Amino acid sequence: MTLKFFNSLTRKQENFKPIKKEEVSIYTCGPTVYDFAHIGNFRAYVCADILKRYMKYSGLKVKHVMNITDVDDKTIKNSQAQNTPLSDYTEKYTKAFFEDLKKLNIDSADVFPKATETIPEMVNIIKTLMDKGIAYKGEDGSIYFSITKFKDYGKLANLNLEDLQEGASGRVKSDEYEKESAHDFALWKAYDESDGDIFWETDIGKGRPGWHIECSAMSMKYLGEQIDIHTGGIDLVFPHHQNEIAQSEAYTEKKFVNFWIHNEYLQVEGKKMSKSLGNFYTLRDLLEKGYSAKAIRYLLLSTHYRTQLNFTLDGIDAADAAVKKINEFISNISNIKGNVDFNEKVPKICEKAKKGFEKAMDKDLEISQALAAIFEMMKEINILASEKKISKDNKEDILKLMDMFDSVLGIIEKEDLNITDEIRTLVDEREKARAEKDWKKADEIRDKLAEKGITVVDTKEGPVCKKR
Ligand code: AMP
Ligand code: ZN
Numbered sequence: 060m061t062l063k064f065f066n067s068l069t070r071k072q073e074n075f076k077p078i079k080k081e082e083v084s085i086y087t088c089g090p091t092v093y094d095f096a097h098i099g100n101f102r103a104y105v106c107a108d109i110l111k112r113y114m115k116y117s118g119l120k121v122k123h124v125m126n127i128t129d130v131d132d133k134t135i136k137n138s139q140a141q142n143t144p145l146s147d148y149t150e151k152y153t154k155a156f157f158e159d160l161k162k163l164n165i166d167s168a169d170v171f172p173k174a175t176e177t178i179p180e181m182v183n184i185i186k187t188l189m190d191k192g193i194a195y196k197g198e199d200g201s202i203y204f205s206i207t208k209f210k211d212y213g214k215l216a217n218l219n220l221e222d223l224q225e226g227a228s229g230r231v232k233s234d235e236y237e238k239e240s241a242h243d244f245a246l247w248k249a250y251d252e253s254d255g256d257i258f259w260e261t262d263i264g265k266g267r268p269g270w271h272i273e274c275s276a277m278s279m280k281y282l283g284e285q286i287d288i289h290t291g292g293i294d295l296v297f298p299h300h301q302n303e304i305a306q307s308e309a310y311t312e313k314k315f316v317n318f319w320i321h322n323e324y325l326q327v328e329g330k331k332m333s334k335s336l337g338n339f340y341t342l343r344d345l346l347e348k349g350y351s352a353k354a355i356r357y358l359l360l361s362t363h364y365r366t367q368l369n370f371t372l373d374g375i376d377a378a379d380a381a382v383k384k385i386n387e388f389i390s391n392i393s394n395i396k397g398n399v400d401f402n403e404k405v406p407k408i409c410e411k412a413k414k415g416f417e418k419a420m421d422k423d424l425e426i427s428q429a430l431a432a433i434f435e436m437m438k439e440i441n442i443l444a445s446e447k448k449i450s451k452d453n454k455e456d457i458l459k460l461m462d463m464f465d466s467v468l469g470i471i472e473k474e475d476l477n478i479t480d481e482i483r484t485l486v487d488e489r490e491k492a493r494a495e496k497d498w499k500k501a502d503e504i505r506d507k508l509a510e511k512g513i514t515v516v517d518t519k520e521g522p523v524c525k526k527r
Pocket of ligand 2: 088
């Protein structure tokens with residue numbers, strides 16, 4: 060098995076080799092908790108989730124860190140507008156974010172560090188950068204990173220260094236800016252009246268950190284100076300990730316991240332879903348409209364992470380149909396009694412699906428092909444099921460494999476159905492009654508099953524038990 064990922068740093072697919080054999084380190088730029096995250100943001104977290112889950116599926120151990128940006132220009136501005144202390148304000152959205160992660164079945168990171176709890180580490184990096192002459196204090200006391208002092212500045216974002224050097228005499232204090240305004244950027248923002256009561260008194264002065272230094276400090280604190288993978292949406296390549304590389308590598312004099320993995324946008328009518336354009340849905344909006352979280356998860360994961368995905372409500376309906384198909388398949392197979400001989404065709408079908416799934420996922424997480432392998436298998440197994448050619452052992456093998464696939468996909472409804480022999484007998488008797496057109500008896504049995512908390516649904520492949 061060789062995993063290959065597209066590395067934004069080299070702009071090509073590369074074989075993945077972890078730094079430490081026993082554990083892969085992944086850092087994901089987490090949310091800025093100034094509002095509810097929209098489902099475009101969740102595309103980034105679902106993509107990271109698929110990456111992480113597939114690594115685990117492949118037998119690798121993973122340590123995953125996702126930060127919470129709980130101090131920046133936006134959180135300060137919004138908390139002030141609502142006259143709420145910053146920590147109370149960000150707490151509300153952090154809690155909402157964790158609830159949404161759970162609903163979308165996104166595996167929890169091992170650590171969710173908060174920027175406000177990592178200030179001493181940031182100050183330490185900034186101090187060292189000043190000692191090295193790479194960072195300097197401006198007239199207002201803010202501290203800037205001098206981009207011309209870092210020879211690889213612009214490499215990740217594919218910027219032309221010569222253009223940069225011409226324009227590099229200026230500075231930017233805001234956290235977000237365009238490539239055209241690549242200048243020395245703020246590591247530390249000196250206190251300003253508009254910051255209100257948000258400041259830290261430190262060795263480098265009274266103020267607060269810039270956004271970029273937050274991630275460098277949190278990544279190094281929890282994962283060490285060099286990590287395997289750093290993830291985020293494509294909009295973070297510049298300036299955020301470019302600046303993270305500059306600060307971290309100037310500080311440690313080591314390569315910061317081996318693989319930069321970036322997801323493409325969730326779009327609406329050709330434009331990035333974003334707060335500023337107002338073309339967004341939060342998860343809450345969609346759940347209130349009656350869409351299921353599993354369908355939204357499926358929608359976000361079923362397009363390759365480096366392909367733009369156009370969001371529509373019809374798209375969620377199609378995703379919902381796919382999720383239902385997979386869950387109905389599991390339910391049908393679980394209900395098979397299997398009193399027939401072992402069918403040699405089943406392991407062949409399963410093996411083909413497993414190989415197809417793995418081959419696709421190994422190659423830069425080619426999810427569409429991986430899903431196609433699963434659907435093909437379901438089709439072939441459904442035919443055997445309708446012919447009653449699936450044995451008890453076959454059934455266990457199929458369910459085990461679907462469980463393995465789901466350790467990556469995370470979309471199977473885990474219904475705790477306890478199908479006892481008594482229930483199975485009742486289902487069989489009902490089938491017999493129906494075949495004999497004894498509708499009265501069939502209905503009586505249906506009521507008996509209902510008393511036991513089971514609903515029988517008649518499908519092409521035969522009756523299926525569900526929880527009432
Ligand atoms: P933010 O809270 O703005 O820092 O964004 C959190 C994550 O969501 C980052 O990785 C962004 O790159 C990502 N992101 C924001 N908008 C979109 C979008 N429309 N599609 C995919 N990812 C996005
Ligand atoms: Zn970040």
